[in-house]
Amino acid sequence: MAAPLWGGGRFIVEDADPKHVVTPEDFTEEQRMLADAVRAFVERDIAPQDAAIEKLDYELTVKLLRKAGEIGLLGADIPEAYGGLGLDKTSTTLLSESLSPASSFALSAGAHSGIGTLPLVFFGTPEQKERWLPDIATGTRIAAYCLTEPGSGSDALGARTTAVLSEDGTHYVLNGSKQYITNAGFADIFIVYAKVDGTQFSAFVVERDTPGFSIGPEERKMGIKGSSTRPLFFEDAAVPATHLLGEVGKGHLIAFNTLNIGRFKLAAGCIGGMKEAIKLSAAYANTRKQFGKPISSFPLVAAKLADMNINAFVTESMVYRTAGLIDESLKSVNSDDGLEVAKAVAEYALECSINKVFASEAMDRVVDEGVQIHGGCGYIQEYKIERLYRDSRINRIFEGTNEINRLLIPATLIRRALKGELPLIARAQEVQRELLIPGPSAPLSNQPLARQAAIVTALKKVFLMIGGLAIQTHGLRMDREQEIVASLADAMIELYALESALLRTRKLTELRGAAADNAIDMTTLFAEEALEKAGQRARLMLASLASGEALRLQLSVLKRLLKFDPGDVIALRRRIAARVISAEQYVGC
Structure with a gap:
């Protein structure tokens, strides 16, 4: 058996x-029971109050948050010593997925128990943890995360909110503002980022009753209407010096490590949203009749259900793969050392960004097709697919826009390589030598999923070939070539997605044999389409990186790498659709 591979980005250079x-x-069994408990809570306590929550009933939302706290749903990431459950990341991922049908309430709960809580879990002193975490775990006090400002969104370090230490050293005086703060309307504890003396980016815990701290009116949003989103204002707000979180000037460690988990949990929530959209759309397609037949019987509608299901399957595969990698990384650190825990999670920052981008865009595709299947009804608020469509759009902006995450993905990979944490350059050089002096093509194995595995291998070589050429061409100026960087990110995202689906399906076939037919079909179809997109993307990048005879040589190498006979995607899609239509819900395998 091959040794397990740990370390972010290694999927590019090894299998x-x-x-x-x-x-x-x-x-x-314990994890399944956790998921069942969350679903039961949503069905019993949240669903009947859905309309009231969507009208932004603060009192009701806080009441339900405290009810969630009573049964342990808010303390998943909080150590047991401070009243939480201290669950592993696979379990908390499943919790986030299971809670997502709660719509706006899920966002309120997620912002509280995730990005609102983790800065204290990771970076709080024992005294700070003892003071705030037990109340956060029960929902007695609600948390909010406050990073974005009117002039700084993606450029978080460009924040203008300032903090000046008083002459007697007892408190910091904060001045500035924040905007788009989730839970602001009813939060009690705010994780606020400000620059000490205008230069040193730092984090503070600000309590709601702090003199000089005020909260603006609710924003009128496109979606997630049942969540509170308001601006914050600091006018000589006096924050005790003991409320400094971490060290002065080290706020970026808190902000970015927290966002890693935030991105990952967002992807987990998207899984649940996609599954709900599939269930709603399949049931509607089986009920709605046109020309004397249910619309699910028409191939173009059925194809939409198949594609929706594939998006959910691939997202689910990559998200839980990443959860397992993070859990493995955490095994080697002291769980009581928040900084070490944060560093272990940061090992997979690259994969967290990949999950966030893929899941948020997959979710948008799924709900868009769900609205289309519903036709005119999909545009009517009476049908929940309409709200799923509106609520989904924010995911591509939350936790760092997808554009920013696309720039981060290759940059993180290259940085890890330059630090000697990844044999990227050596592997790229090896691939270049192999491609310049090609040997005879090995025939495909007759083993199950051999073609899909060969496509993954080919796509890795394409990435290494073009990525190596891009670095040779642009060197340290690579960050200025955002179109190339984003294309490389897309190649990495699709590769991680495909390999995750393939690994899961290979595991399933070994366990279940023919019972994994749907997983095999979905992985096969995704591989076929990834192959087509990779070829188009690579040709566009090569045209930007080379010209003349050099370009023709690179194109010939690319053609050789991607030389696969086309598969019958129409038949695959019809088989997948038939299973979804029959089950009227997401079908994994």
């Missing part, structure tokens, strides 16, 4: 063994 990949089929 993983399915036995070392966490999949939903690996959930323990």
